[in-house]
Amino acid sequence: MAEAKKYPAPVGNPETAPFWEAARQGRFMIKRCTACGEPHYFPRSICPFCFSDKTVWEESSGEATIYTFSLMRKSPSGPYAIAYVTLKEGPSLQTNIVDCDMDKLKIGQKVKVVFKPTDGAPLPFFTPA
Amino acid sequence: MTIKGKAYIAGIYEHPTRHAPDKSTAQLHAEVARGAIEDAGLSKADIDGYFCAGDAPGGLMPMVDYLGLDMKKLRHIDSTDTGGCSYLIHLGHAAEAIAAGKCQVALVTLAGKPRTGAMPPRAAGAEADFETAYGQTTHNAYGMCAMRHMHDYGTTSEQLAWIKVAASHHAQYNPHAMLKEVVTVEDVLNSPMISDPLHRMDCCVVTDGGGAMIVTTPEIAKSLKKPLVRLIGHGEATKGPRGGKDLDLTYSAGIFSGPRAFEEAGVTPKDMKYASIYDSFTITVLMQLEDLGFCKKGEGGKFVADGNLISGTGKLPFNTDGGGLCSNHPVNRGGMTKILEAVRQLRGEAHPKVQVKNCDLAVAHGTGGLLGVRHAASTCILERV
Numbered sequence: 001m002a003e004a005k006k007y008p009a010p011v012g013n014p015e016t017a018p019f020w021e022a023a024r025q026g027r028f029m030i031k032r033c034t035a036c037g038e039p040h041y042f043p044r045s046i047c048p049f050c051f052s053d054k055t056v057w058e059e060s061s062g063e064a065t066i067y068t069f070s071l072m073r074k075s076p077s078g079p080y081a082i083a084y085v086t087l088k089e090g091p092s093l094q095t096n097i098v099d100c101d102m103d104k105l106k107i108g109q110k111v112k113v114v115f116k117p118t119d120g121a122p123l124p125f126f127t128p129a
Numbered sequence: 130m131t132i133k134g135k136a137y138i139a140g141i142y143e144h145p146t147r148h149a150p151d152k153s154t155a156q157l158h159a160e161v162a163r164g165a166i167e168d169a170g171l172s173k174a175d176i177d178g179y180f181c182a183g184d185a186p187g188g189l190m191p192m193v194d195y196l197g198l199d200m201k202k203l204r205h206i207d208s209t210d211t212g213g214c215s216y217l218i219h220l221g222h223a224a225e226a227i228a229a230g231k232c233q234v235a236l237v238t239l240a241g242k243p244r245t246g247a248m249p250p251r252a253a254g255a256e257a258d259f260e261t262a263y264g265q266t267t268h269n270a271y272g273m274c275a276m277r278h279m280h281d282y283g284t285t286s287e288q289l290a291w292i293k294v295a296a297s298h299h300a301q302y303n304p305h306a307m308l309k310e311v312v313t314v315e316d317v318l319n320s321p322m323i324s325d326p327l328h329r330m331d332c333c334v335v336t337d338g339g340g341a342m343i344v345t346t347p348e349i350a351k352s353l354k355k356p357l358v359r360l361i362g363h364g365e366a367t368k369g370p371r372g373g374k375d376l377d378l379t380y381s382a383g384i385f386s387g388p389r390a391f392e393e394a395g396v397t398p399k400d401m402k403y404a405s406i407y408d409s410f411t412i413t414v415l416m417q418l419e420d421l422g423f424c425k426k427g428e429g430g431k432f433v434a435d436g437n438l439i440s441g442t443g444k445l446p447f448n449t450d451g452g453g454l455c456s457n458h459p460v461n462r463g464g465m466t467k468i469l470e471a472v473r474q475l476r477g478e479a480h481p482k483v484q485v486k487n488c489d490l491a492v493a494h495g496t497g498g499l500l501g502v503r504h505a506a507s508t509c510i511l512e513r514v
Binding site for chain 1: 255256257258259260261262263264265266268269270272273274275276277280321322323324325326327370371372373374376378502
């Protein structure tokens with residue numbers, strides 16, 4: 001078994017602290033605007049669509065489909081799959097598809113969130129569902 | 130208000146080097162500045178506007194000081210940084226400043242040495258904690274665009290390869306090109322996979338070097354000896370994931386900057402005799418051609434295939450210097466060289482083997498940042514007078 005890849009710890013800031021606190025409890029959060037109803041990711045205080053400050057935290061199902069991906073064949077830490085996935089709730093986000101057979105990845109494939117440890121808060125990744 | 134015809138590109142210079150371990154980055158900026166000033170037939174004392182981007186060591190203020198620009202004369206400065214397309218935006222902004230009477234002779238410089246050593250990292254944005262851990266690079270960010278474009282429109286690696294093939298046909302005539310060998314579609318497909326679906330030959334070169342231009346008023350340009358080339362339309366735009374709503378990586382901000390430029394110029398893509406299209410990767414060219422309206426969205430693959438971009442035989446001669454794919458991509462920023470080759474074409478100064486006959490209208494277009502993530506785009510329509 002290869003040694004687990006080391007990921008950088010999130011730096012965090014007052015605006016995103018609740019996201020990382022939830023991540024420590026294994027919960028994957030998105031933001032939703034209660035003024036226009038739109039969810040977004042990564043989290044902002046002010047809605048990027050209607051610019052209202054009435055945004056609230058919401059736990060995501062963590063269920064998503066692969067929008068696109070690319071296999072980086074060589075890197076100092078070995079090959080990896082970078083991807084955009086689209087959450088069941090709507091927003092798309094950048095991530096890695098981990099713990100998978102990279103050669104079998106497909107656009108449209110179902111994936112789910114999985115957290116990986118860092119020296120700080122854990123980071124969200126996605127893996128085939 | 131319009132900038133149409135209010136600014137002329139009177140001087141251009143592309144540094145012949147592609148590897149400069151024996152020079153400093155500031156020195157390269159000075160060398161390209163001198164080259165462009167000499168090409169215009171002006172002197173440094175004439176410069177009253179200066180434009181540079183993130184490649185200038187320390188930013189604009191140290192660069193102005195190093196170059197020794199006249200502080201009593203210099204009255205317009207702009208350090209807009211949008212990555213590789215900064216210089217296309219600078220050209221538009223210089224025209225705005227000239228039209229508004231804020232300066233008369235603007236110098237724009239680009240230079241750096243990524244082939245000699247690693248470039249300093251960019252400052253992180255608000256997205257850093259939510260993206261940097263995933264190993265986003267230029268290659269895989271563009272790879273993700275290509276992957277989705279293939280999925281949505283059936284674009285193939287063979288079609289992408291034709292873009293590199295066309296660039297290599299042009300590069301064989303450029304004595305300064307880093308890669309002068311003509312390659313085939315098979316060569317591209319057989320080159321190692323870097324980040325699916327992009328092969329090594331789908332990627333541009335990494336070069337040291339730089340370029341510069343002089344933008345000036347119609348009156349000053351007409352008093353000089355060079356053929357007259359003017360800007361008649363300019364557009365700029367940005368695009369990003371914006372909270373993750375309706376993500377679509379198959380188009381770029383060129384879909385906004387292109388129409389703005391063509392409308393201002395009062396011309397259409399069909400009128401273009403030559404196109405300089407930013408070619409950080411083959412997919413960059415294909416998407417830009419669609420976004421600018423040279424063909425419908427999704428039909429870029431068909432448009433570029435079978436040598437359609439090769440000067441003399443294809444319908445749309447592009448990047449006749451060999452472009453970033455084969456000749457030069459100084460500082461990982463291709464916007465300046467896109468303008469320079471378009472000006473050579475309009476002046477009739479391109480290599481005879483690739484010179485477009487009666488080239489009186491050209492587009493220079495580029496993107497900066499990462500096409501698959503956050504980027505800017507700028508489109509410039511240039512005319513020989």
